[in-house]
Amino acid sequence: MEMNFHFYSACCFLIIFSKVSTAIDTLSPSELLTDGMTLVSRNGRFELGFFTPGSSENRYLGIWYKNIPMQTVVWVANRRNPINNSTGMLKIESSGKILIQVQNTTVVWSTNSTARVQNPILQLLDSGNLVVKDGKDSNPENYIRQSFDYPSDTMLPEMKIGIDLRTGFHRRLTAWKNWDDPSPSDLTYGIELKGNPELVLRKGLEKYFRSGLWNGNGFSEAPNYRSNPIFDYDFIWNESEVYYVFSLKDKSVMYRLVLNQTQSQRQRYIWSPETQTWKLFAVQPDGNCDKYGLCGPNGNCADELPACQCLTGFRPKWFERWNSSDWSDGCIHSKPLNCQSGDGFIRIGRMKTPDSANSWVNKTINLKECRAKCLRNCSCMAFTNLFVTKGGSGCVMWFDDLLDIKYQSDGQDLYIRVSASEAERKKMAKVKLAIILATVIVVLLGFLLLVYHLRRSRRKLKDEVEDNNLYDGEDEDENEDMDVAVFEFGTIAQATDSFSFMNKLGQGGFGPVYKGTLANGQDIAVKRLSKSSGQGPNEFKNEVKLIAKLQHRNLVRLLGCCIHGDERMLVYEYMPNGSLDKFIFDETRCTVLTWSKRFRIICGVARGLLYLHQDSRLRIIHRDLKASNVLLDSEMNPKISDFGMARTFGGDQIEANTNRVVGT
Structure with missing residues (x-):
């Protein structure tokens, strides 16, 4: 009899243990996740549970990397509604709605669910994405809700940052207020659609950094990302959506993009297994020329002294301020434009394209057609190709002042409107240079004959x-x-x-x-x-x-x-x-x-x-x-x-x- 009792006890233990071990990455409506319990993704990379950040005493539901010595949180649910004790619990209702409750009564955070669902399951995926799905349906297109649509301060591989053009829904990053408080700060990063889509970092209402235009190869501000051994990235822009996404070439690598409120930067980190620390891979903005509009309207920034120079055909608006390194007023045309008598264009190479807020885009016309269209419009101040691939295609035209321009080695050509006399002077300078070169060649030929x-x-x-x-x-x-x-x-x-x-x-x-x-x-x-x-x-x-x-x-x-x-x-x-x-x-x-x-x-x-x-x-x-x-x-x-x-x-x-x- 005693032997049977031990046998049944062992069987019960195995059944209970088996049930727990097979459900560590999911939560069903009949289950609760209380403070102290966690969900772990199938490959063991990510963990979901309640945590306390820094020196705070509040509790939050979040996702972090598992099996590394320093807790690195990548997503927080109740950012605006912290819990001041350890009675918090997570549950999913039969409607697919997710709830965080305190003492099993007060709801401190919840999601909306309008979709019809028969068997909702909450699951933490190996990508770090927390999803609600219907039963065993693992098609991402059918997810009822996913944390990747509501990011905190961190962008993970395969996560989209962008806009659903059909619904107007935005996916953007928002930095923590500080290391002890994950509530949203005023530092945000996302795609803006004023003119041509660009990735923009803002501090409150002010632009702080922008990516530049997507030219078919990459963003004009970040050419060094086009060829790197760690990740591939893409920018999708169609009738339904516009978004930025990156994916790892080696899935075993741990890599993240995070907003740092303290330094007002977008930082990329890669985990070093050898040192067991996060290594800083890249930051933006990086240097004065990355700061938005440093040189004012029609000013060009370069990594040299002085940092700001007026574009060709322009002069400082206020010389005294400009010479004292106050470049905020920018530059104006050296000679007034006269659209009726015929203006011209000067090509400036290797440039980060201007802010696209006051721009017009056409994906089909070529550069010659773009120039003619800009010349006919007296408000058009500059133009260039939209895409640089396959010899160049598409058209971008800018109206009013040109903002946030800088020289960079892998930039693209920019054609700037100047007065007819200024364009002619530039043309004559090229003619003089050609004459000098021809003279030198003749002298060299004579020397070669000797x-x-x-x-x-x-x-x-x-x-x-x-x-x-x-x-x-x-x-x-x-x-x-x-x-x-x-x-x-x-x-x-x-x-x-x-x-x-x-x-x-x-x-x-x-x-x-x-x-x-x-x-x-x-x-x-x-x-x-x-x-x-x-x-x-x-x-x-x-x-x-x-x-x-x-x-x-x-x-x-x-x-x-x-x-x-x-x-x-x-x-x-x-x-x-x-x-x-x-x-x-x-x-x-x-x-x-x-x-x-x-x-x-x-x-x-x-x-x-x-x-x-x-x-x-x-x-x-x-x-x-x-x-x-x-x-x-x-x-x-x-x-x-x-x-x-x-x-x-x-x-x-x-x-x-x-x-x-x-x-x-």
Whole structure:
């Protein structure tokens, strides 16, 4: 009898335990979640329960990251209605309505529910989204309610920030008042629809920071987010809704965007498993030029001193205030506009587009049509393409003063209206520059005629490249197999913006490397060999000859080369994430290299070396392999580069002599 009693007791315990353990992420109308109990998402990343922030004595229902040492709250339900004791409880009614009650009587927070539901279930998802759904229906389109539609101060992956254009419903972030009080402050972040949609950070009624226009690639204010190893993002704008959303490339990474009321910033954090802390990934606004309207109307901000300058064709409205660094009054036209007699436009490159509050948008017309439309409208002060992809399309026109403009390396062209005389002066300046350049060219040609023998030798070298006779003639069959394009110097110069400092990616042992974009839109990396680098014709021929033969996913691909006088350049495929050393030796970026990524990079380098040493037609020894010579593509796949020091061996050769010390 006693034995049966213990058996039944054990069975009851197992049944109860099984029921609890299978329902830790859900709550049904027959259940209560009291203070001290929690729901945990299925993968164990997020937890829902009652908590006390900072030094406060109040209790709130919230969601936070589980299994990390510091409690990081990402959502709060009763932000405006705190509980001053531990008698709070959460329940869901049969109608799908969610309630927070105190002492099982007083309702301190609740949701509205107009949808018809038969079997409502409250569930905490692995994304951190708290949803009400009907039974086992897991289609997100059918959720009755979700916390992602009512965010607090934090944006998580897959969460939308934007507006439902059919209902006018807004999803925006609102910062906590302080670390002890999660009630809403006056710092907000969301999409605004005055003119072209933009993401705007506000302090109360005042704009504090804006993202700039979405140009098809990204927001004009944040070009550095377009290619990063952590997340992808998108901006959707159609008849039904407009919203911003991002998603993680590696789902195991913990990443969040949060509003910091103390510093009035939008901050992005990534969790570092090694240090068990949140690492700051990016902030905005970051610097004076990010602050909204710092330079006033028609003023242009740049990260230099003085920070503000008037746009071309404009002058300070009040010189004394401007010279004392009070730029709030901005700038006015240097010469008055006269629409009837014909104004003109000046192109200013690499700009963050102005505030779109006073703008007009058309997605279909081209830039030429946009210019004509702006010229006919005397109130139009500037125009540009709406989208920069596929050569540019669409039209944006601005009316009245141009606000919140800044120079940035990855900005876009802006065409600004000026008086006819100012446009003509700008045109004449270009004519004078052309005359000076032509004179210089004539002088140089005369000088070249005096040194005809040098010119002839250089022309001979160029002809050799064009005839694909750049390589050693010992193996004609191999030379014929090489698929290497020969680029004109002018093509390379145009692609790199005349080797602009803004396009410089880094400095190698043999010279600088520049990013470029060919006319067809293909991104390239140009290695411009320094005359003092020590890499002579043999090393150059060696690198071209070797890389042209190599075909492997873990070796950088050579697209072509260029010889122009003493200039020697190699054109490679562009690696958006740069070299491995930029991640290994950077305290912030190294957190991106999780152990799984590090292992994948190690295996990729090993596969590349195995191909060089064993599987290629010639045995090739790199002799200069280091972290800076391992490049990472957009998916963090490693590719070995820089073969200037490499040596080839015969298939059965195991040693060789060298004439000088090289390598790392």
